[in-house]
Amino acid sequence: MGTTQLESVPEPKYWHLKTVLSEALDSEFSVGEILPNERDLAARFGVARATLRQALEQLELEGRLQRRRGVGTTVAPPRVGVAVGAEQHVWPGAAGDTWQPADSTLEVPPASVAAALETAADEPVHLVRRSRTTHGQPVAAELLYVPSSSVPDLSAIDAPSGTARARAVLRELHRLRLESQESAVELGSARADDAKQLDRLPGAPVLVVTTRFFAEGRTAALSVATYRADTCRLTFGDSGGVEIHENPARQAS
Amino acid sequence: MGTTQLESVPEPKYWHLKTVLSEALDSEFSVGEILPNERDLAARFGVARATLRQALEQLELEGRLQRRRGVGTTVAPPRVGVAVGAEQHVWPGAAGDTWQPADSTLEVPPASVAAALETAADEPVHLVRRSRTTHGQPVAAELLYVPSSSVPDLSAIDAPSGTARARAVLRELHRLRLESQESAVELGSARADDAKQLDRLPGAPVLVVTTRFFAEGRTAALSVATYRADTCRLTFGDSGGVEIHENPARQAS
DNA sequence: GAGTGGTCTAGACCACCGC
DNA sequence: CGGTGGTCTAGACCACTCT
Numbered sequence: 190m191g192t193t194q195l196e197s198v199p200e201p202k203y204w205h206l207k208t209v210l211s212e213a214l215d216s217e218f219s220v221g222e223i224l225p226n227e228r229d230l231a232a233r234f235g236v237a238r239a240t241l242r243q244a245l246e247q248l249e250l251e252g253r254l255q256r257r258r259g260v261g262t263t264v265a266p267p268r269v270g271v272a273v274g275a276e277q278h279v280w281p282g283a284a285g286d287t288w289q290p291a292d293s294t295l296e297v298p299p300a301s302v303a304a305a306l307e308t309a310a311d312e313p314v315h316l317v318r319r320s321r322t323t324h325g326q327p328v329a330a331e332l333l334y335v336p337s338s339s340v341p342d343l344s345a346i347d348a349p350s351g352t353a354r355a356r357a358v359l360r361e362l363h364r365l366r367l368e369s370q371e372s373a374v375e376l377g378s379a380r381a382d383d384a385k386q387l388d389r390l391p392g393a394p395v396l397v398v399t400t401r402f403f404a405e406g407r408t409a410a411l412s413v414a415t416y417r418a419d420t421c422r423l424t425f426g427d428s429g430g431v432e433i434h435e436n437p438a439r440q441a442s
Numbered sequence: 443m444g445t446t447q448l449e450s451v452p453e454p455k456y457w458h459l460k461t462v463l464s465e466a467l468d469s470e471f472s473v474g475e476i477l478p479n480e481r482d483l484a485a486r487f488g489v490a491r492a493t494l495r496q497a498l499e500q501l502e503l504e505g506r507l508q509r510r511r512g513v514g515t516t517v518a519p520p521r522v523g524v525a526v527g528a529e530q531h532v533w534p535g536a537a538g539d540t541w542q543p544a545d546s547t548l549e550v551p552p553a554s555v556a557a558a559l560e561t562a563a564d565e566p567v568h569l570v571r572r573s574r575t576t577h578g579q580p581v582a583a584e585l586l587y588v589p590s591s592s593v594p595d596l597s598a599i600d601a602p603s604g605t606a607r608a609r610a611v612l613r614e615l616h617r618l619r620l621e622s623q624e625s626a627v628e629l630g631s632a633r634a635d636d637a638k639q640l641d642r643l644p645g646a647p648v649l650v651v652t653t654r655f656f657a658e659g660r661t662a663a664l665s666v667a668t669y670r671a672d673t674c675r676l677t678f679g680d681s682g683g684v685e686i687h688e689n690p691a692r693q694a695s
Numbered sequence: 696g697a698g699t700g701g702t703c704t705a706g707a708c709c710a711c712c713g714c
Numbered sequence: 715c716g717g718t719g720g721t722c723t724a725g726a727c728c729a730c731t732c733t
Binding site: 456512 | 720721722723724725729730731732
């Protein structure tokens with residue numbers, strides 16, 4: 190009689206909890222609604238708070254929940270689609286793009302960036318900082334590295350930093366003919382400064398989009414953009430506008 | 443003398459730990475090397491094991507470490523770049539793609555998929571399962587949904603499932619002229635079945651790539667591909683081959 | 696069986712927000 | 715100030731892999 194049930198895999202509590210909560214979110218809560226606090230929820234499900242938190246963390250990772258210290262846990266709206274790799278290649282800052290230039294300075298880039306730009310490891314390059322917002326919420330922070338060789342006539346601007354300088358660098362960059370671009374997406378965790386810009390805690394999961402811009406047969410600029418992974422769905426291709434409303438990461442098992 | 447140090451932000455222990463470990467990985471360890479076990483490491487740094495694990499989790503999320511139950515923690519190789527949105531649009535399964543068809547059945551898709559395909563909610567569609575490997579490691583699992591209307595002449599195949607059926611569906615699909623495609627990338631967590639295919643635990647972070655294939659003025663197929671977020675860097679654009687070797691998510695703050 | 700990472704507990708204190 | 719989520723502890727047991 191020992192063979193009636195194999196039950197080979199006892200599902201972890203937090204996994205089961207996540208499923209239960211997920212279904213409750215679908216049926217009993219609406220977007221923006223606040224959940225009971227963690228201590229109450231843990232008590233209600235008869236688990237330790239740490240276990241409950243493990244389930245909440247997963248749901249937040251999937252974009253179902255939003256948690257804010259001192260405030261509470263709320264039901265998150267569906268992820269917003271942000272166009273990243275438009276079919277038509279365009280320089281950063283060209284008419285119609287959704288980035289806001291913030292600042293620009295001359296910096297010695299990290300070694301990995303210098304390698305991609307094919308500049309010497311200690312050679313300073315222009316660093317343009319930009320941010321991107323959708324529906325009033327910050328969704329991305331970008332570092333755009335532009336070697337001096339890509340903007341040779343920048344000397345007219347002698348401001349060491351500032352928004353005007355950022356615009357000037359972009360304007361000069363546009364004089365080059367953009368031949369192609371290529372992007373890569375990977376998972377990362379927010380650095381302290383990015384986290385502040387994105388209104389998240391350091392270490393929050395982010396999607397890092399690295400884009401190389403090619404002109405005149407070489408890498409003319411390199412962009413490292415950090416998107417909030419919890420709220421964003423990055424769209425590539427012909428049109429970023431068409432939406433698949435339900436979160437595919439939430440499909441039933 | 444109280445004002446000498448503001449020290450307004452006491453950095454969390456796990457965050458500091460992560461930084462220390464990260465530097466140690468750069469300077470004192472090489473790829474594939476195994477780290478001391480968690481209990482020893484925790485003792486060495488004078489923290490609880492849970493705190494140490496929080497740091498390790500972040501490093502694993504960033505692709506720096508690989509942990510396997512019963513085995514240990516090893517230094518991960520750099521993320522492998524996998525081409526996802528090639529410039530040239532191609533049907534799934536066309537010559538030269540890197541996917542391995544595994545199976546195909548007729549299934550009623552999730553509501554979100556039915557909506558994207560513009561089929562009735564209860565109408566079964568062809569579901570092709572494929573997997574993708576690089577350097578011998580599984581990196582992605584895909585569900586490809588193909589409505590019957592896209593492959594009207596499939597009746598020659600009457601096998602209810604199997605690899606041969608998967609190939610037949612793809613072959614019929616190729617008779618349509620692919621007009622365009624669009625993709626979206628978002629963060630998700632591995633469902634139980636995907637996790638098994640990807641050799642990870644359920645809930646592991648994954649990059650979900652949803653691609654719509656357009657032909658004859660409508661959505662002719664929908665692909666939902668689940669990539670391991672720890673080991674993959676998804677490349678879009680002209681050439682997936684050019685590499686930026688250092689992980690940009692790891693740049694110093 | 697020994698050793699690893701994965702799960703779970705029941706507490707404690709801290710940082711932040713809004714009242 | 716009270717309430718929230720974020721961090722941290724010191725244990726325990728479980729699931730898995732390797733020998």
